[in-house]
Amino acid sequence: MAIYELVMHSAEETMEFAVRLSEQLQPKDVIALEGDLGAGKTTFTKGLAKGLGITRAVSSPTFTIVKEYKGRLPLYHMDVYRLEDTFEDLGFDEYFEGDGVTVIEWAHLIKPQLPDELLYIHLYHHGDQERKMVLEPIGKRYEQLCKEIIEG
Ligand SMILES: Nc1ncnc2c1ncn2[C@@H]1O[C@H](COP(=O)(O)OP(=O)(O)OP(=O)(O)O)[C@@H](O)[C@H]1O
Ligand SMILES: [Mg+2]
Structure with a gap:
């Protein structure tokens, strides 16, 4: 299973990479974002x-766990930081299996509830403006997705 390591030299570069990824996204894709406070x-x-x-x-959802945005595909943005470790079934499947794309900040906190296949993106502080980004695809769909974005 391939893992990809990239360096993002600025916040703009991180955003541009995400734009490129977004162009390949399909309904039901799930992206798990990991990284410390301020990692990006x-x-x-x-x-x-x-x-x-x-x-x-x-912006990060403050009082809710999930925010929904309308675009080419709906985007379900979850920030589960405040949930801490939870094994309680909070019904996230409705989002994972919905018509949109789900992105989850601090995904490991709801690990038991995550789908079997997804794309992990780990962000690490690497100086002021740099971040190390590690892409870890779980499952064929996400392996293919990473190949397309990184190898073109
Ligand atoms: N290469 C980079 N990639 C991403 N963000 C960067 C980079 N360099 C600097 N930054 C800055 O780091 C900050 C990242 O903040 P952001 O809110 O995206 O982090 P976060 O991981 O969501 O934090 P939190 O855990 O608080 O939700 C922003 O101010 C951004 O401009
Ligand atoms: Mg955040």
């Missing part, structure tokens, strides 16, 4: 939204 998870999500033609400003 929301910045990445803003790029996805931009690429999906979403014009509303994206």
